[in-house]
Amino acid sequence: MERVVIVGASLAGLNAAEALRDEGFQGQITLIGNEPEIPYDRPPLSKQLLTGEWDVDRLPLRSAEDLDALKLEFLRGRTAVRLDPQASTVELDDHSLVEYDGMIIATGARALTLPFSHELSGVHTLRTQQDALRIREDLDSATRVAVIGAGFIGAEVASSARARGLDVTMVEALSAPMLGPLGADLAAWATGLHEQAGVQMRFNARVSRLIGESRVEAVELQDGTRLEADTVVVGIGVRPNVQWLEDSGLTIGDGVICDQFCRAAPMIYAAGDIARWPNELFMHFRYGEPQRTMRIEHWTNAIEQGMAAARNLMLESRGERMEAFTPVPYFWSDQHGLSIMASGITAPRDEFRLVHGSLESNRFAAIYGLRGYLTGVVAVGWPRMLRRYQGLIRKQVSWDEALETAREIEG
Ligand SMILES: Cc1cc2nc3c(=O)[nH]c(=O)nc-3n(C[C@H](O)[C@H](O)[C@H](O)COP(=O)(O)OP(=O)(O)OC[C@H]3O[C@@H](n4cnc5c(N)ncnc54)[C@H](O)[C@@H]3O)c2cc1C
Structure with missing residues (x-):
């Protein structure tokens, strides 16, 4: 293997490039990324960048020197438009072709939009540094902010806008924030957290339209309620960036479908928010029937999977046995001064116990x-407990054993 091409110059792609070098790969690594910036971190975009605590100089994932040391061919601001596994080429937006021996797909995901009104100024989604800067600029002069969607990103934006003293309303189609991943009890707790912080909430509410001439003035709900807002942030989920792979012959379906080694086809791997793979750690209880695959949209996974994909690509190139990628997924979300940490699988669920x-x-x-x-754990203010149960999830313990451990700890 002489040349590896990585498409997607962000968390998963960068960690894959570093892992290739760590594994001793001395050939050419071409990193293709369609954003203008050097790889930067996304979690602060909804937190420290919006509150104004940080500026963009804190966001790069690596220094220019560290990037230089990787000896990459970095095609920055370039978009891959087509993958041809037969010819082992990637086509770029200027129709030029880049050849590869090994390929890592790390094109992540993009924010979903409402089917209407995104042309109004003051209406945003949040995925990139540029999105965050535009939102921040609006928040500088905003008085009333509406956040549509009370998932983790929406809840963090609401929290950051409240920290700036703004009037914030969160609109959610379900009956509580983060209801899917947290379940009813903790979502009710999260409702209280946002209420105490002064966020106004509209649950079981759907947006029918955004009102305004050139700039947004209000959000109209399907029941006719009009919520005044000069800034609207839409946080209704993401879609994996698979459009450039449509005629590649790879199996696509809410992500790039991979095997347990993160391999989508011979010498082609996927990692990060775009990858869907069977995590063998969760197969003993038939998780996710019938496909039994997972796709994780979190920071730690993008790092770990980028590294795993790179290692397995190296192993395959040497004809050696690859290693299944079997993490216990982990993420955190910072809201109103608290860090919500979660690990494993919290949905679907049959059991929940505080x-x-x-x-x-x-x-x-x-x-x-x-x-x-035992499949998942959520902890607030108690990282040690999170790690304890994370370890039990890795050991594939039964629900009864987990309860037994909890009783022992409570002593
Ligand atoms: C605002 C925000 C806050 C977050 N907060 C947290 C948090 O608190 N905790 C947590 O665990 N996770 C958080 N996340 C999630 C975490 O940042 C993502 O899981 C992680 O960024 C995924 O990394 P990735 O490299 O797989 O994909 P991405 O970061 O999406 O990067 C993919 C890159 O590929 C580029 N690209 C796409 N298509 C092409 C193409 N055709 N050609 C070239 N380049 C292309 C994209 O522009 C992008 O630069 C947050 C995400 C956001 C947006």
């Missing part, structure tokens, strides 16, 4: 179970 601490104290750990096994 095992330590109390919701009132904002310090607790809760566990989730499916088909008789």
Whole structure:
């Protein structure tokens, strides 16, 4: 293998490039990324960048020297438009072709938009540094902010806007924020957290249109309610960036479908928000039937999977046995001064139990179970507990064993 091409110059792609070098790869690495910036970190975009605590100089994932040391051919601001696995080429936006021996796909995901009104100024989604800067600029002069969608990104934007003293309303189609991943009990706790922080909330509410001439003035709900807003942030989820792979012959379906080694085809791997793969750690209880695959949209996974994909590409190139990628997924979300940490699978779930601490104290750990096994944990203010149950999830313990451990800890 002489040349590896990585498409997507962000968290997964950069970590893949570093892992290739760490594994001793001395050939050419071409990193293709369609954003103008050097690779930067996304989590601060909804947090420190919006509150104004940080500026963009804190966002780069690596220094210019560290990037130089990787000896990459970095095609910055370039878009891959087509992959041809037969010819082993990637076509770029200027129709030039880049050849590869090994390929890592790390094109991540993009924010979903409402089917209407995104042309109005003051209406935003949040995925890139440029999105965040535009939102921040609007927040500088905003008085009323509407956040559409109370998932993790929406809830973080609401929190950051409140920290700036703005009037914030969060509109959510379901009955509580983050209901899917947290479940009813913790979503009710999260409702209280946002209420105490002064966020106004409209649940079971759908947006029918955004009102305004050239700039947004209000959000209209399907029940006719009009919410005044001079800035609107839409956080209704993401879609994997698979459009450039449509005629590649790879299996696509809510992500690039890979095997347990993150391999989509011979010498082609995928990593990060775009990759869908069977995580063998969760197969003992038939997770995700019938496809039994997962796609993770979190920071730690993008790093770990980028590295795993690179290692397996190296192993395949040497004809050696590859290693299944079997992480216990982890993520955190910072809202109103608290860090919500989660690990494993929290949805779907059959079981939920608050095992330590109390919701009132904002310090607790809760566990989730499916088909008789411990599958997930959420902790607030208690990283040690999170790690403890994360370890048990890795050991594939039963739900009863997890409860037994909880009783022992409570002593
Ligand atoms: C605002 C925000 C806050 C977040 N907060 C948290 C958090 O608190 N905790 C947490 O765990 N996770 C968080 N995340 C999620 C985390 O940042 C992502 O999981 C991570 O960025 C995924 O990395 P990735 O490299 O797979 O994809 P991405 O970061 O999406 O990068 C993909 C790159 O590929 C580029 N690209 C796409 N198509 C092409 C193409 N055809 N040609 C060339 N380049 C292309 C994209 O422009 C992008 O630069 C947050 C995400 C956002 C947006």
